Amino acid sequence: MTTTDMGKTLRKYDMSFFMTAGALFLIGILNLYSATHADSGEPIFKYQILKFIFALCIGIPLSFIHPKTIFRYSYVIYGINILLLVLVLLIGKYALGAQRWLGIGPIRFQPSEMMKISLVLALARWFTKTNVDRELNLLDLFIPALITLVPVILIVIQPDLGTGLILLAIFSISSFYRRLSVRSIVILAVLGVVSSTAMYRFGLKEYQRNRIRTFINPQVDAKGSGYNAIQSQIAIGSGQLFGKGFKKSSQASLNYLPENHTDFVFSVFNEEHGFIGSFVLITLFGVLIFRFLQLATSVNKFYESMLSVGLMSILFTHTAVNMAMVTGLLPIVGIPLPMMSYGGSSLFTFIICCGMATSISNSRNIF
């Protein structure tokens, strides 16, 4: 490639995804620094920056891979991921409690985290194959449901209910976009209510049931999980319109907020930057999410469209669920806020989402 070609490529390269995500990450890292500056020990925001750079090392090359290639390997990636999930369970049997991690040399990762993307890939490919010109009925959903439920079951028994629900949300949004008939939607909604009631009764672990009980009626809380919710709301509320200012969060630094650097970063942000700050932040998340949605309607390959919607659904469900749980709209389920919560695995997932979206966008201009 000559220099002029390189320049042309760069000019045509769609930077919108990485730039928006990068902006969110920057806000996130300042927020992490603020949330943990009073803690003793190693400053974790440094690790987070390293993880971000590492994720970009995978995400940017990915953006140069043609969507066709991704299409070709969709099922293979899905299959490997299922095997890894089984492996986690097998190894997990020898360890104690929930086993979500798998280690390869120095790198540790959660196959359940990768499963979100693998599921999007597999569903996008399946939905592209069958009767794309008409609405779907319940019968058409049989195979996609199977594709979804296998990993959901494997993940829920880890146990990781939160991620299992995210996968169901991805399935729902993807099916909805792939023109599931209104009649089917109604039937599924009724079925969903019935099965979730049954699930609550028989399928949940005691601590999971407690969280839901706490959410509905905080008085019954036995283990103090109501404490997190209350402290989070105090943090958010006390931020008022303008917030207390950078590094001024008293709730977070007093350790009133547990896990203030993972699931509760949004509370810290709200306490310090108030309603105005969170309005800006939510707008930024909205820009990124709508960029995915817009990409889905502007491509001319249906697989790419399905893929964009799927990736969007990962980003959207995480953002919405995290914000809803820390503000007390949903029970605390342990879902990180994209680009802002501390943790490598989820950061990795969102960067890969951005990389794939960029690849789809670029495929019209560069390849």
Next chain:
Amino acid sequence: MFGEEEIVKSHKPRAATIGNIIVIVFAVILARLWFLQIYKGKMYLDYSLRNRLRKEIILAPRGMIFSRNNVMLVDNIPRFDAALTPQYVVDKLATIKKLSKILSMDEDSIKKILAKNSNLPKYKSIVIKKNISHREVAIIETESNEIPGVSVETFISREYRDKDVGAHLLGYISEISQAQLPKLQKRDKLNYKLGDFIGQFGLEEELDLTLRGEDGNEFVEVDALGRKKRHIGDESLYHGVENVPSIPGKNLRLTIDNDLQISAYAALEGKVGAAVMVDVNTGEVLAMVSRPAFDPSMFSKGLSADYWGSLVNDENNPLRDRNIQEHYSPGSTFKMIIAIAALEEGLIDENTDMSCEGTLALGRKVYNCWRKEGHGRVTVVRALRESCNIFFQKIAKRLDIDVLAKYARLFGLGSRTGIALPREVSGLIPDKEWKKKKIGIEWQLGETLSCVIGQSYVLASPLQLVMAYSVIANGGKLYRPHVVKEIFTNSGQIISQSTPEIMSEIKISPKTLKIVRQGLTEVVNHPAGTAYFRRGKGINMAGKTGTSQVIRMSQEKLFSNCESFEYKYRNHGIFVSYAPSFDPKAAVAVIVEHGCHGNTSAEPVAAAVMQTYMKKYWPDLHKKILDEEKGPVKTKTVANTTASPNDGSSKESE
């Protein structure tokens, strides 16, 4: 695929619906934020600023430590600190003035402490004075309304009942340091914070995770001045918050006998040295003291710079356990090993006699026996009894150093005993390979001649020596020494119990064993033995004296009086023994640094502890031995007084 663009287009309405849903979801979240931050914002701000639900840590009491006879050795007592929380202070200068009066500190030093901590968040309390008196506590409590921001913080500090007795064994706890924090967090996977106390020495360090409990927490509501409020304001905001009680640490019952500890420590009074006693049939450590020591209570009460400085700058290093953290040339106590090696290898038998003329030449080098005129013809029993150097050095000419090393290692020398205490040294048993690797030169025969009398490269800790002699006492079993008998909870439930652990069983022929035991018995009980004069009453020890040379001496100084040397050039005195010689129960090793001779400095200490032991645990046996000593032994007294106080230090010169 045909018409894909149309297909994408046909899905546009659904994308629009999804877009609308997203907008609605974010609108709901924003509405909720508006409700929390604008509508209820003032209320929440009030909660976060004024009426705080504070999570207070309840420190878990640390496990207590008892002796084998259930005497409490380590206990917890509350300690009070005066602290100041800048956030709640109304008038800073007035508060400092009042505090300086109450705590009798000058104002500048209070200001200095505050300045040092000025980078901390305002709501964090700063300790102004540690370990304040009950009177000071009372004044602060009664005047709390006039000095907002000043509070009394309670800690649990450790009290070591016998102060410096056994300080090294019990160890101490102190605050985690900045440097330790990341390392310990990783090692224990516990979320330690600065200010946490952890075991830093001895058993407190080794069994820190057992002794430390789990901290609990308690939710209290505090008002704008940091005072705890009795009534919780808005019930609806705080329901469902529950306190977590702390879980106390587990208690230890040691194998240590407190009477023996005190007896050994008293016997070492005014000396620099150490004594360790073990049960030869179990490996249980009965006593283990080292001098000089320190008061471990001082560390958890808030160590003063002066006290710390006095410990660190003391050239006798009170912070070192000489039983396990120091190794010495074992001197003549090492000859027991040579005797066994020579007998087992068939180089000599009980009747082999060699002549000692006082010197032995090897090339240009001349080796001296401690007795200038020599011992004449000596057998192995007599060589042990009178600690003849030349006898063993003549054997050394035929004994390969690697074979010698093999025997020494069988007795556990040259490697850690495996006692569960931190920073044990391994000692050193040299061989050809070691020297080649370490120094790069081939082994010299002359070095073997120095090694057989326990000098040169040979190094052993007192604990290693007492374990090696226990092997002779019990007929061949090398135990792992241990100090903890039981771990149990406050409710009396036993969590674990130690059992004797045999590290290896050594096959020594009964004949060899008998000869060596005979030699060791005569060292103490034969009038010509090197340890005869200070042998104690009613214990019937068998053992060996030794002198650990501190510096290489010139020919002329060699036979001059050790006590006339400058203190730091005097030799160390060592004595290792077991008792009673005919039915061994316990063994003891004693080192007295710069004590000149094993029999004058170390042996009286061993005899004192052994007497306490026999009186307490085997009173009948003790009485029997006493009776026997009064009887026929009378006729034997002081028949031959040629044994000089010198006991066979290495006399070598060019």
